[in-house]
Amino acid sequence: MEKIKIITVSTSDLNEDIIKKYDIEVLPLTVNIGEKSYLDGVDITTSKLLEIMKNETRFPTTSQVNPQRYLECFEKYLNEGYKILLLNMSSKMSGTYQSSCIARDMLEKKEDVVVIDTLNVTSGLGVIVLKACRLREEGFSLYEIKSKIEESIPHVKSALVFNSLDNLVKGGRLSRTAGAIGSILGIKLILEVKDGEMSVMNKVRGTKKAVKTVLEYTDNLGFSEKDTAILLHIDEEEIRSSLRANMESNNNNFIECEVGCVVGAHCGAHACGIFFIEKY
Numbered sequence: 618m619e620k621i622k623i624i625t626v627s628t629s630d631l632n633e634d635i636i637k638k639y640d641i642e643v644l645p646l647t648v649n650i651g652e653k654s655y656l657d658g659v660d661i662t663t664s665k666l667l668e669i670m671k672n673e674t675r676f677p678t679t680s681q682v683n684p685q686r687y688l689e690c691f692e693k694y695l696n697e698g699y700k701i702l703l704l705n706m707s708s709k710m711s712g713t714y715q716s717s718c719i720a721r722d723m724l725e726k727k728e729d730v731v732v733i734d735t736l737n738v739t740s741g742l743g744v745i746v747l748k749a750c751r752l753r754e755e756g757f758s759l760y761e762i763k764s765k766i767e768e769s770i771p772h773v774k775s776a777l778v779f780n781s782l783d784n785l786v787k788g789g790r791l792s793r794t795a796g797a798i799g800s801i802l803g804i805k806l807i808l809e810v811k812d813g814e815m816s817v818m819n820k821v822r823g824t825k826k827a828v829k830t831v832l833e834y835t836d837n838l839g840f841s842e843k844d845t846a847i848l849l850h851i852d853e854e855e856i857r858s859s860l861r862a863n864m865e866s867n868n869n870n871f872i873e874c875e876v877g878c879v880v881g882a883h884c885g886a887h888a889c890g891i892f893f894i895e896k897y
Contacts, residue, residue, distance in 0.1 A: 621753050621762070622699040624690060626682060626713055627657035628706045629742040630849065630877040639750040644690060646713065646879045647680040654680070657879045666878045667852060667886050677882040681713035687720035691730055700759045701730045704746050704766070706738045709813035731763045733770075736813035739880045740847035740892035741773050747845045748894065772897045774838055775809045776818060776831040777849070777890030778856050807831060808890075828859045831891060839896040840869055846893035851876035852886040860891060 625631075627645040636643055645656040650669055655661035670677065687703075694701055703721075708714040714734045721730045735745050745766060752762045805827040807819040818834070821827050840846055848864065848871055850857045857873075864871050871893075876884060 618756050619758050620699050621759055622694045622701050623746065623749050623753065624694075624701060624703045625742065625746050626706055627877055628711075628738050628879050629704070629746050630739045630874050630880055631743050631746060632872065632874045635747070635872065635874075639747075641746065641750070642690065642694070644682045644686060646682060646711075648878045648882050649678045649680060650882075651675055655878065657877055661878050663851060663875055663878055663881050666881055670882070670885070679711075679879045679882055681711050681716055684716045684719040684723075687717045688723055691720060691724060695724070695726055695729060699729075702749060702753075702759060702762060703730065703732045704735055704742065704749060705732060706742055707736045707810070707813035708734045709736070710738055729759075731759055733763065733766060734813075735766075735773075736770055737773055737810055739810075739876060740849040740874055741775050741810045743847050743849075743874060744773060744844060744892050744894055745770065747847075751843070751845075769844075769894055769897075772841070772895045773810075773892070774835075774895050775890060775892045776834050777808045777888055778805055778824075778827045778831060778853075779808060779884070780805075780853070780887035807834075824855060828856055831860065832863055835891055835893065838893075841894040841896055842870070844870070844894040846871040846891060848873045848889075848891055849876060850874075850889040851881055851884065853889040856889040860889065864891075 624642040627643055645659050648655045648657055650673055691701060703717055705714040705717055717732050721727050721732050735742050749762055749766055752765055805821050806817055807827060807830055808815055809818040819830055821830050846869055848860055
């Protein structure tokens with residue numbers, strides 16, 4: 618059986634228990650706030666980030682993983698006899714995928730390094746990483762895992778409820794028009810990651826209607842039974858508890874994860890949703 622190292626970036630927003638369980642290498646992106654820079658998940662927590670953002674007038678920026686950092690990581694594991702699967706965030710949201718391709722192409726044994734643009738971010742990337750870990754545990758080869766992951770990418774689905782879209786608009790992740798709709802009193806926008814970018818799936822009035830809409834969406838598509846879904850949250854308990862209760866009552870296979878600092882800088886507080894691989 619091949620010795621395979623699975624690598625991803627911090628914008629997969631996986632919790633520490635999962636990272637340790639599957640021995641996943643996570644390369645951190647950087648959050649820049651004012652004159653200070655923080656490695657995502659290393660130098661700063663999500664709760665600390667939200668606290669800083671409340672008192673900081675300048676909008677935070679984020680920086681990708683550079684090619685040199687990827688190269689060092691690849692060479693380390695190749696020298697230890699691994700073949701490498703790097704699952705990266707959407708190339709439409711960051712240049713970090715391109716950086717990883719540059720680094721791979723600098724290697725002599727580039728055929729032992731597979732780099733995949735997952736066209737996802739946060740827990741959409743997370744569920745793909747979890748699938749890859751499962752496939753590795755089941756004994757599939759590097760290129761067999763590559764094939765199965767690429768097949769599943771179009772079937773990664775998401776539905777997220779936001780109380781405020783200000784950060785998504787400021788960070789350029791959502792249009793000002795969509796943000797204006799979301800600012801109307803009582804209107805909740807339900808977003809998804811589609812074709813590698815954030816887009817508006819639906820707009821409803823009130824939290825209860827938003828939760829109902831998310832659950833109808835997940836019920837209609839259905840969860841892949843072999844794959845683990847993720848309930849993602851950032852400083853949002855009401856929606857989180859409602860979604861959790863429903864998933865538990867349906868005996869869904871899921872874990873809970875908190876939005877990390879890079880994604881949190883763009884989305885802000887008070888958001889929650891479900892990421893999953895649909896039945897197909």
